[in-house]
Amino acid sequence: MPKLSENTELAMPIRNLIALLIAATVGTWAYFGVIERLNTIENKLILMETDLGMNTEFRIKWPRGEMGSLPADSEQFMMIEHLAGELEKLAESIESGNAPHDQQQKLVLEFYDRRLTKIEDNIEKLTNK
Numbered sequence: 001m002p003k004l005s006e007n008t009e010l011a012m013p014i015r016n017l018i019a020l021l022i023a024a025t026v027g028t029w030a031y032f033g034v035i036e037r038l039n040t041i042e043n044k045l046i047l048m049e050t051d052l053g054m055n056t057e058f059r060i061k062w063p064r065g066e067m068g069s070l071p072a073d074s075e076q077f078m079m080i081e082h083l084a085g086e087l088e089k090l091a092e093s094i095e096s097g098n099a100p101h102d103q104q105q106k107l108v109l110e111f112y113d114r115r116l117t118k119i120e121d122n123i124e125k126l127t128n129k
Contacts, residue, residue, distance in 0.1 A: 079118070086111055
């Protein structure tokens with residue numbers, strides 16, 4: 001068996017050397033391609049798990065009202081509260097009998113006028129959409 005040292009010569013055809021270099025290059029390229037693909041899949045999985053968690057939180061909290069409400073809902077609630085207050089004022093003035101008949105009619109007409117104006121504005125908004 002020959003001894004190996006710094007001066008040991010190796011005789012190999014150049015085409016074999018080139019084939020070994022090409023094989024090593026292709027192997028390295030394929031390895032890093034697989035690693036990159038695994039990183040991409042892992043990142044997508046992390047994003048999907050985050051989205052799933054947020055979706056679950058939304059699905060649970062939205063119906064409970066813990067995540068707020070739509071602006072349209074808030075506007076409707078404010079309008080309902082306002083109308084309820086106006087109705088209470090009218091009911092009190094009618095029941096107490098403090099307002100003369102003409103004043104009662106005036107209050108009722110003002111109420112209907114404001115209500116019709118709001119309804120017309122809402123209809124106009126809807127037709128513009």
